[in-house]
Amino acid sequence: MMIKAIIFDFDGVILDSERIMYLVMQKMFNKYRVELPLSVWSQAIGTQHGFDSIGYLAKESGATINRNEFKEERDQLFNKLVDQEEVLPGVKSVIKQAVERDLKIGLATSSRGEWPRKHLKRLGLTDYFLSIKSWDDVQKVKPAPDLYLKTLESLDIEPREAIAIEDSFNGSLAAKRAGMFCIVVPNAVTKQMPFGHVDGCFKSLKDVNLDKLINYFTPEEKKFGVGV
Incomplete structure (x- = not known):
């Protein structure tokens, strides 16, 4: 099969939001004199409900924490910082290459749907995406395959074509x-993960x-190792 599409993740791939959220959470935890190791926080990355950070903080600190107040303060700090972020290096290059090759x-x-749409518009990237599937579109988010299967369906392509x-x-x-x-x-916050x-x-x-990358994915499906 020929490659017909490129499908991006958003947080950590297009926008450096994961690093910023970790920095914000460290700051929030420091108020309670509790450390938030990256090995613990990594459970929350790339999914929803993977890690109860407030529950963890309450247990480690012994404090009673108002969840709504915590989330409101966290979100204010996070949005203030992330709204200043530009698209991550190389994203526009890959998009440009995909457009030149007529790839979907x-x-x-x-994430919830309004989050990526807001920032794609701010970054001037919205029009390049034929399909945007988010937390709102599936019953199970990553690591379940549902989001990708929905995206493949909407682009009308097979899994091995993307x-x-x-x-x-x-x-x-x-x-x-x-x-x-x-x-x-x-x-910075995912580099220790197993891939x-x-x-x-x-x-x-x-x-x-993209030309070199696609050439690796020939009908014989030759693979190349991590660290290329």
Whole structure:
């Protein structure tokens, strides 16, 4: 089969929101003199309900925490910072290459729908995406394959005709469970995750040449190792 589509994750791939959220959560935890190790926080990355951060904080601090107040303060800090962020390096290059090759472009994210749409519009990227599937469109988010299967269906392509671009273990596992090719671009908060199951790992999307990448995914489905 020929590659006909590129499907992006959003947080950590298009926008550096995961690093910012971790920094915000560290700041929130520090108020209670509790550390938030990356190994613990990583349970929340690329999915929903993977980690009860407030429950963890209450247990570690012994404090009673008002969830609504905590979330309101967290979101205010987070949005103030993330609204200043530009698109991550290499994203526009990959989109441009995909457009030049008449590839369909989709987005599959575990976030709520308004979140990626707001920032894609702010970044001037909305018009490139033929399909945007989010938390609102499925019963189970990543690492379940549902988001990718929905995206593939909306683009009218088969799993082996698409390459997913992910940054997290949960996201990449969802893509592979959907039967797709998947490359990962780990960031500061996902680089310690295991990615032995994916089809390639890049330091930055700036390093991605779609012609070379697609050539790896021939009908013989030759794979290339992590660390290319």
